Amino acid sequence: MELVNLCKSYHVGDMDVPILKSVDLRVAQGEFVAIMGPSGSGKSTLMNMIGCLDRPNCGQVLVMGKDVNTLSDPELAKLRGMEIGFVFQNFNLVPRLTTLQNVELPTYANKKAGIDARKKAKELVKMVGLEERMNYKPSEMSGGQQQRVAIARALINDPSLILADEPTGNLDSVTGNDIMEIFSDLHRKGRTIVMITHDPELAEYADRVVNIRDGIIVSN
Ligand SMILES: Nc1ncnc2c1ncn2[C@@H]1O[C@H](COP(=O)(O)OP(=O)(O)OP(=O)(O)O)[C@@H](O)[C@H]1O
Numbered sequence: 001m002e003l004v005n006l007c008k009s010y011h012v013g014d015m016d017v018p019i020l021k022s023v024d025l026r027v028a029q030g031e032f033v034a035i036m037g038p039s040g041s042g043k044s045t046l047m048n049m050i051g052c053l054d055r056p057n058c059g060q061v062l063v064m065g066k067d068v069n070t071l072s073d074p075e076l077a078k079l080r081g082m083e084i085g086f087v088f089q090n091f092n093l094v095p096r097l098t099t100l101q102n103v104e105l106p107t108y109a110n111k112k113a114g115i116d117a118r119k120k121a122k123e124l125v126k127m128v129g130l131e132e133r134m135n136y137k138p139s140e141m142s143g144g145q146q147q148r149v150a151i152a153r154a155l156i157n158d159p160s161l162i163l164a165d166e167p168t169g170n171l172d173s174v175t176g177n178d179i180m181e182i183f184s185d186l187h188r189k190g191r192t193i194v195m196i197t198h199d200p201e202l203a204e205y206a207d208r209v210v211n212i213r214d215g216i217i218v219s220n
Pocket residue numbers: 010011012019037038039040041042043044045046
């Protein structure tokens with residue numbers, strides 16, 4: 001994944017407010033990168049760019065060598081669904097669905113050839129230690145358990161990249177460390193992970209820390 005001379009501004013009223021300013025960032029396959037920076041510095045905006053949730057105003061986003069600018073919106077949605085797994089601070093599970101259904105959900109829109117969604121979902125739920133909670137709804141589970149479901153869901157399409165925005169931000173430190181152990185384990189198995197955090201202790205799990213201030217990468 002690579003960002004080349006990327007900029008992003010938001011239109012507020014009749015003003016263009018620059019948020020990311022000529023950002024260059026390269027994440028190699030198998031790397032675990034932490035992104036740190038003060039509140040409002042542009043971390044989530046950066047993650048939206050890396051995750052192809054939004055398009056930049058200038059510069060390029062390359063995912064597996066493919067320039068995202070050349071893709072139509074449906075092509076972009078497909079790339080996102082197949083190649084990128086998202087984990088958010090507030091879990092973002094669908095309240096009415098069970099653990100298993102939440103994990104399977106991304107395969108309804110995009111499914112890689114040969115994936116048996118139900119079987120894979122069961123394996124992943126087991127991997128994150130929720131075998132006993134397969135048929136529970138999010139409201140019947142703790143924050144840490146819900147985040148495990150979200151991690152399993154992020155993995156269902158075997159994405160090349162996992163993006164996590166403050167994945168332990170709503171969890172106590174013990175539960176947060178359990179979640180970090182899952183990320184560490186995924187990293188050891190060769191997954192590429194980009195994680196936003198403001199906690200220096202959590203950033204230690206990563207191979208590399210990228211610091212961002214006022215929309216500029218200050219160390220890399
Ligand atoms: N949709 C939007 N429209 C206008 N301005 C926005 C929008 N999204 C973000 N911003 C602005 O962009 C700046 C960066 O926001 P961003 O969410 O990327 O920060 P952050 O580093 O993730 O902060 P935090 O640590 O608090 O999550 C902020 O000043 C914010 O007000």
